Amino acid sequence: MAGHQRFSDEPPIVIEGLENKFGDFAVHQDLDLTVKRGEILGVVGGSGTGKSVLMRSIIGLQTPTAGRIEVLGHELTAHDPDEELGVRNRWGVLFQGGALFSTLTVGENVEVPLKQFYPEIDDELRKEIARYKVMMSGLPEEAVAKYPSELSGGMKKRAGLARALALDPELLFLDEPTAGLDPIGAAKFDRQTKELRDTLGLTVFLITHDLDSLYEICDRVAVLADKKVIATGTISELIDTNHPWIDEYFNGPRGRGAQSAHNLNTERAAADKGD
């Protein structure tokens, strides 16, 4: 593809020997993880196992004490400003609360990254881009001109998603996108994530506690425990590892509930196709 790196086959995120320490307390030690292109990788782990710290390390908000992180072919742990600039416009991040700029409307929020990275884009075109991004993330038309304080929690997350998608990133980070959403909203958000992945060819790094999301949309799941990624794979592969924490996670009452709901959904989908 004419010397363009976009959507090549190299894995978008490679982490080797990552170590994060706060004082004497190590959150991560010898953590390895590879994210494959085009997949939705779910990241799970108990509270305090450093899921968010892992994400912050990858996107450069937290400097790891040791280890190597390579994102989209650029080594970020080298702290080369040019290297960082080369990837910042190729990923989008949705923070837990949406992290929208509260003095700007939703539409203007989406415009910010476009203005920052591509000032040559015409004002009118930039506005059009912002509008369709907002619509694509599943918000109604009226939301474009609203301020974040006028939005519900779910709508804030969608607006945050629209901003994360502003630059047509190859890599999307979602930090607990369905936490605090009602089940209907959460299911919608899941579907949306999957659709966007299919349409835009995204790779998604998804931190979640939502077992339904894991079953419905994740291709693989990485489990964080004991300061490292103890296992990566499809849910059935994970269950086969017989690790006590994983077993409790997926075979506990909630895990079973999500599993049977998933099976029911798949059966229904199959039945619908059969008709």
Add this chain to the structure above:
Amino acid sequence: MDGVAHFTLENDEGGGTTLAMSGPLLVSTIGQFEDELEQVSEDIATVDISEVEEIDTVGAWVVSKFARRHSAEIIGASDSAHHLIGAVESASSEADMRPERDPVWKRVAIRMGERVYNARGSVYGVVGFLGQVLIGFASVLRHPSRFPLKALVRQMELVGVAALPIIGLMSFLIGIVIAQQGAVQLSQFGAETLTVNLVGRITLRELGVLMTAIMVAGRSGSAFAAQIGTMKLTEEVDAMRTIGISPIEQLVIPRILACTFMMIVLGFFSSVVGIVGGAVIGQVALGIPFFTFLERIQEVVPIYDVWVGLIKAPVFGLIVALAGCYNGMQVQGNSEEVGTRTTMAVVSAIFAVIVIDAFFAVFFTEIGWG
């Protein structure tokens, strides 16, 4: 990024014109390309995108917008391009980026009306709040076991003891400035010795307490507003209420008592340090020995000047604490409100302190303490 997007125009045998795009159509390459596309004035019948190497949603949007404008047909779209064009077309919208705003003349009128209306509300609010505090105080007196002694001691430390260094430094410097500047002016009348009267009376009557009140408003009034405001946001205050703890008793009363009492101590401390500052300048620059300066203070400053300062101090402390706690309790909604309310607490406290100080000045002169 490398790669530039181009287009070429070709005339078909059928009479229509085909615009063939090539190169990457990405958000990183589209800026220039879109400008050039805008310049195309011919009628375009078909848009050929079979030579486009890569396309993202922005590219798809530009292609579909162009095709719509010329009512042209898009041909040669790869699967993914087709997909993207479909996706952006179904998401197109005409919505405004900002909510509509009223014209300026209307907004000014509305804002003024709101201000006037709210002013009445906040006067009621403050008086009501003072009433709540008094009721809370009475009920604490009736049930001494509920008295928040620990919180009171803690607040006294924060408001009073922790403020000693900064207030001491500030007062010392003010004493120096008054003595030095006063001496320069008084020497024109050959009355340098009156510097002692100037420093002694002004720090004890006015500046010691006034500057301390301003400092306390900035240090503690703002902290009260921010602390209580944040507790309201995180629903801590609501949680206290449901458990049956009165936030007025547990949060407001210790702060108000601590601030009122510590203002007396800090105000007096400030005056004394101010005089010491003046005495240092007397020794260094005016040739008045340090201890002579202090002895002269005793002779020229009437004792009621001390009372004036000490009577004003608790009133100022009460105002600062009330403004802080009241504004903190008014916080609701979002974190921005905490900031606004904190600012309001400091500004209104300092303003009220200065206004009341003017009244005190007239009052004390009238009763013969001039």
